[in-house]
Amino acid sequence: MPKIKTNRGAAKRFKVTATGKIKRKKAFLRHILTSKTSSNKRSLRKAGYVDKTNQKQIERLLPNR
Numbered sequence: 001m002p003k004i005k006t007n008r009g010a011a012k013r014f015k016v017t018a019t020g021k022i023k024r025k026k027a028f029l030r031h032i033l034t035s036k037t038s039s040n041k042r043s044l045r046k047a048g049y050v051d052k053t054n055q056k057q058i059e060r061l062l063p064n065r
Contacts, residue, residue, distance in 0.1 A: 010061035
């Protein structure tokens with residue numbers, strides 16, 4: 001059997017925590033920032049977590065974590 005390859009695009013976007021949750025970066029912080037409030041932009045800086053409905057899909061892309 002060949003080794004299972006990790007999806008390199010997913011490996012750069014997601015990190016697995018010690019408890020097994022998958023951490024991700026939040027969207028909407030690239031451009032058109034003048035119309036967004038300071039508190040909104042501040043909350044977008046924090047890490048988000050992958051929803052449990054998508055968790056299995058992401059784990060399939062990261063077999064070796």
